[in-house]
Each structure stands twice: as C-alpha cells, then as structure tokens.
Amino acid sequence: MPNLLPYLEEQAVGADVPFEKRPVRRRLIADIKAGKISRIVCRDLERLSRDTALWLRFVELCCGHGVTIHTFSGPLALRLPSDRFASTVRAAA
Numbered sequence: 751m752p753n754l755l756p757y758l759e760e761q762a763v764g765a766d767v768p769f770e771k772r773p774v775r776r777r778l779i780a781d782i783k784a785g786k787i788s789r790i791v792c793r794d795l796e797r798l799s800r801d802t803a804l805w806l807r808f809v810e811l812c813c814g815h816g817v818t819i820h821t822f823s824g825p826l827a828l829r830l831p832s833d834r835f836a837s838t839v840r841a842a843a
Contacts, residue, residue: 769804782815789818795826795841805841809834 757778769775781787790812792798798819799805809828812819819826827833 769799769808779811782811782817785815787815787817789820791820793822795819795821795837799841802838802842805838806834809837 757774759772759774769779778787778790790798795805799808809819811817813828819828826837828837
C-alpha cells in the first residue's frame with residue numbers, strides 16, 4: 751500500500767491567502783518539489799483553491815513535477831491547454 755500523507759487545514763483560511771502563507775500548503779508544495787507526491791486526492795477542486803491565479807500556479811507546479819490531481823469523480827485531465835482551461839473554470843466556480 752502506498753504511503754498516504756494527509757494535508758488537512760485545521761482552521762478556516764480565506765480563499766485569497768497564498769499557499770506560501772498556509773503552513774499545510776507550504777508542506778504540500780515542499781513535498782511536491784521533493785518528489786514525495788505522485789498524486790493528490792481531494793473531495794472537490796475547491797478544497798485545493800478557490801482563487802484562479804493560485805489554482806493556475808498550483809496546476810503548473812503539479813504538472814511540472816508529474817503529480818496528478820484526482821477528485822472523487824476521477825482523475826483531472828490537465829495535459830492539454832483546453833483541459834487546464836476547463837479545470838480552471840471548475841476551480842473558479
């Protein structure tokens with residue numbers, strides 16, 4: 751069984767707070783950059799980000815490190831620009 755690392759925000763954080771200012775998100779980003787993460791599973795995209803600019807930076811980071819993002823409805827397509835656009839619309843909604 752793969753090693754599962756939980757990244758749960760214990761307190762509510764505003765949607766516009768950059769990932770770098772959230773301790774749990776900082777750890778997630780550091781682990782992505784260190785190659786410890788191969789996939790992220792979350793209930794909904796809004797659990798990762800509700801800010802379009804933050805979402806785009808996060809997707810770029812994940813794609814650059816080969817990390818796939820999954821929701822309960824399945825893996826998120828991010829390879830094509832049209833896929834990234836659709837995910838950005840979903841994340842912003």
